[in-house]
Amino acid sequence: MAVLIGFVGLLACQLLGELIVKAGHLPIPGPVAGMIVMLIALMVRGRVPDGVRFVSEGLLKYLTLLYVPAGVGIMVYFATLGQNLLTIAVTLVGSIVLTQIVTALVLKALTRKRGQNEADCS
Amino acid sequence: MTPAIDQLWVYLTSEPLLNLLLTFVAYMVGVTLHRFFRGFALFHPVIVATTLIVLTLLGTGTSYARYFDGAQFIHFLLGPATVALAIPLYDHLGKVRQMLFPIMSACVIGILVAAVTTLGIAYAMGASHELLMTLAPRSVTTPIAMGVADELGGIPSLAVGFVMLTGAVGATTGPLLFKLLRIDDPAVQGFTMGLSAHGFGTAQSFSTLGPVAGAFAGLSMGLTGLVTAFLLPVLVMWLGG
Structure with missing residues (x-):
């Protein structure tokens, strides 16, 4: 039963999310709204039910498998990819490296400052 | 191919089962290779699985739409995973x-x-x-x-x-x-x-x-x-x- 409850919980939150997005004409995907619904439900309940945790951890463990069917769709766009190969390669690598450098340095600076403040107070 | 095997092949390719199985097996090959190369990212299970499946589909002349008929059952789980x-x-x-x-x-x-x-x-x-x-x-x-x-x-x-x-x-x-x-x-x-x-x-x-x-x-x-x-x-x- 626990596994069933877990699945029902996830699907019910997704359904609620889809309904909220459709009804409110929101610019976000339904499952994302479902994730917020789930987060609020967990905060109200105060703990993660065993079944929900079991099913969720199983799904997240194989998250990368779930990308595969959509990823295979790239075969339809080989022509587009080939024409823009250099643009795509430079954009991806350049943007990823810059994003990682800035994110890591910003978070490091902000958390260190905080750590120092706490040390000063004590 | 003899007619019997030919018919069996036609039956199998029209069913979602074969493409669903292909997706799981390709991913398992990916996981094995990824372990073998000690987590080197370009041998990520997804990259390996996708490459294997695309090659298989191109080799057998299967369209993406036909493949997705089977693979959609895995694809559907992205919603609950989110x-x-x-x-x-x-x-x-x-x-x-x-x-x-x-x-x-x-x-x-x-x-x-x-x-x-x-x-x-x-x-x-x-x-x-x-x-x-x-x-x-x-x-x-x-x-x-x-x-x-x-x-x-x-x-x-x-x-x-x-x-x-x-x-x-x-x-x-x-x-x-x-x-x-x-x-x-x-x-x-x-x-x-x-x-x-x-x-x-x-x-x-x-x-x-x-x-x-x-x-x-x-x-x-x-x-x-x-x-x-x-x-x-x-x-x-x-x-x-």
């Missing part, structure tokens, strides 16, 4: 509240840098509007990226390809940059990996940077997806789309 991202987020709610300001600032700044550099570099190199809108959501996890690309007027299934490439590249460059920049706090490492390389970065964090990095990667993957879904459409509108 909802499931709420669980790591909830687990670390205490830490999130405690580090709320640094985390939210780094998250918003990181997303802006990712979006602006992506659009800027691609635009400078002469990419079309459609390609720009397909590249824009590349740093968030697949189901969110597909929704956002669709929203912006990009091509959802091509966006998935960029998401996967981003994950593989980001999971490789991240640890190298941390060494270069002397970033040794696992929370900072994991957060950066999850923000820039979503699910791939999270998997890589758990396996090579430790459990704290893994938890923060999962957290930032969920948070980044959430914030991006709200922020990117607004940003694109503001930049003149």
Whole structure:
């Protein structure tokens, strides 16, 4: 039963999310709204039910498998990819490296400052 | 082929079973290769599985639509998996509240840098509007990226390809940059990996940077997806789309 409850919980939150997005004409995907619904439900309940945790951890463990069917769709766009190969390669690598450098340095600076403040107070 | 085997083949290829099985087996081959090459990111199970499946489909002359008839059962689970991202987020709610300001600032700044550099570099190199809108959501996890690309007027299934490439590249460059920049706090490492390389970065964090990095990667993957879904459409509108 626990596994069933877990699945029902996830699907019910997704359904609620889809309904909220459709009804409110929101610019976000339904499952994302479902994730917020789930987060609020967990905060109200105060703990993660065993079944929900079991099913969720199983799904997240194989998250990368779930990308595969959509990823295979790239075969339809080989022509587009080939024409823009250099643009795509430079954009991806350049943007990823810059994003990682800035994110890591910003978070490091902000958390260190905080750590120092706490040390000063004590 | 004898008629009997021929008929059997026609029967099997018309059923979803074969393509569903192909997806699982290709992924298992990917996992095995990935272990063999000690987690080298370009041998990521997804990259290996996708390559194997595309080659098989091209070799047997199977269309993507036919393949997807079977694979859609796996694809469907992306929805509940996105909802499931709420669980790591909830687990670390205490830490999130405690580090709320640094985390939210780094998250918003990181997303802006990712979006602006992506659009800027691609635009400078002469990419079309459609390609720009397909590249824009590349740093968030697949189901969110597909929704956002669709929203912006990009091509959802091509966006998935960029998401996967981003994950593989980001999971490789991240640890190298941390060494270069002397970033040794696992929370900072994991957060950066999850923000820039979503699910791939999270998997890589758990396996090579430790459990704290893994938890923060999962957290930032969920948070980044959430914030991006709200922020990117607004940003694109503001930049003149």
